[in-house]
Amino acid sequence: MISANNREPVSFLKTLILDANDNKNIKICADHMKTGGVVAFSTETVYGLGANALDAEAVSGIFDVKGRPADNPLIVHVASIDDVKPLVTDIPDIFKTLTEKFWPGPLTLIMRKSAAVPDIVTAGLDSVAVRMPEHPAALALIQEFGGPIAAPSANPSGKPSPTKAQHVKNDLNGKIPYILDGGDCKVGIESTVLDITGKVPRILRPGSVTYDELKNILGNIDIVNTKTGNELNDKIIEKPMSPGMKYRHYAPKVPLTAVFGPPEKTAEFIIAKVNDETGALMFDDHAIDHKNIITIGNSDDHEVLALNLFEALRKVDKSDITAIYAQVPNETGIGYAVADRIRKAAGDRIVVINMHESI
Numbered sequence: 001m002i003s004a005n006n007r008e009p010v011s012f013l014k015t016l017i018l019d020a021n022d023n024k025n026i027k028i029c030a031d032h033m034k035t036g037g038v039v040a041f042s043t044e045t046v047y048g049l050g051a052n053a054l055d056a057e058a059v060s061g062i063f064d065v066k067g068r069p070a071d072n073p074l075i076v077h078v079a080s081i082d083d084v085k086p087l088v089t090d091i092p093d094i095f096k097t098l099t100e101k102f103w104p105g106p107l108t109l110i111m112r113k114s115a116a117v118p119d120i121v122t123a124g125l126d127s128v129a130v131r132m133p134e135h136p137a138a139l140a141l142i143q144e145f146g147g148p149i150a151a152p153s154a155n156p157s158g159k160p161s162p163t164k165a166q167h168v169k170n171d172l173n174g175k176i177p178y179i180l181d182g183g184d185c186k187v188g189i190e191s192t193v194l195d196i197t198g199k200v201p202r203i204l205r206p207g208s209v210t211y212d213e214l215k216n217i218l219g220n221i222d223i224v225n226t227k228t229g230n231e232l233n234d235k236i237i238e239k240p241m242s243p244g245m246k247y248r249h250y251a252p253k254v255p256l257t258a259v260f261g262p263p264e265k266t267a268e269f270i271i272a273k274v275n276d277e278t279g280a281l282m283f284d285d286h287a288i289d290h291k292n293i294i295t296i297g298n299s300d301d302h303e304v305l306a307l308n309l310f311e312a313l314r315k316v317d318k319s320d321i322t323a324i325y326a327q328v329p330n331e332t333g334i335g336y337a338v339a340d341r342i343r344k345a346a347g348d349r350i351v352v353i354n355m356h357e358s359i
């Protein structure tokens, strides 16, 4: 994996988890970022790994800690609408409508970048991703820091995103000094990424702000097909729309097969596969009791599935299971984003079972 530069990563004796409810701790983290450092912090979606968005050297620290490829751009986090203006060359008309409805919250907007944003943040693209998180700890940190914070999810590149402070500690102990702990993330999957640079807004990454919610407000929107194409095979494509899409994501070390279809059918298929070495992620309302079956919520409770998915993928990695099958929810509402993350964890290991198929 190429990192943004060839520097030796900075190391710390150990990483401290600091309670975000104590203002002193917000200040400790903000002060560390003011010196060009990197800290992890809670947002409502997943934990982020933040540094001064306007300092290229500080941002290169994020790429070092994550082992993130230099061609995958970061999201810039702001605490107010006024913070957006210096980051972009123009504010599209729909910005107001979208931010009134969804900010602060799990919606990232792609706009044309201004010269104030260093190229390393946007991986050389002429657009920048901006989001105002809803989590009070994230907002307090940005305010105390006094400027925009660039932050990807706080996982090592390719691993599931962290939804608890302890996940970050497990992954990055010694690589950063502090994790600002604002509790468990309440969404559990990353923000919806919406490109508003063109005539028709395009969803580049589905999330908990859904296609239907955006369509209701905007009328005409596109959604980039995340089901097919290069993102599944690590193929290098020239400047893809959302560079992150070409990498495999969220993948546990154990090979995962995503099983699409009606839940009764996928449950039947998966239960027949489970044994001492083979495990499954299943819906509570379709699982059987087995030591290798991890349940992630009821089949139609998509918010709960989103909340539990990444932690379940982490559990798989800690177990001695050698293969795992996952039930994929029906792709409506947030189910679409959950299915997207399971599909990405599976790479090309996909099984589709039709309604009338006998297994």
Ligand code: TXA
Residues within 6 Å of the ligand: 043, 045, 046, 047, 048, 049, 072, 073, 074, 075, 106, 108, 110, 122, 125, 127, 128, 129, 131, 133, 151, 152, 153, 154, 189, 190, 191, 192, 193, 204, 205, 241, 242, 243, 244, 245
């Ligand atoms: O919920 C979230 O969005 C979390 C929290 C920490 O805010 N952040 C997060 O960041 O998920 P990250 O870096 O893991 O994912 C950012 C995604 C990547 O797929 C990246 O390629 C895409 O946004 N992205 C960033 N800037 C972009 C740009 N200018 N054009 C297109 N895609 C962009």
Ligand code: MG
Residues within 6 Å of the ligand: 152, 153, 161, 190
């Ligand atoms: Mg990420």
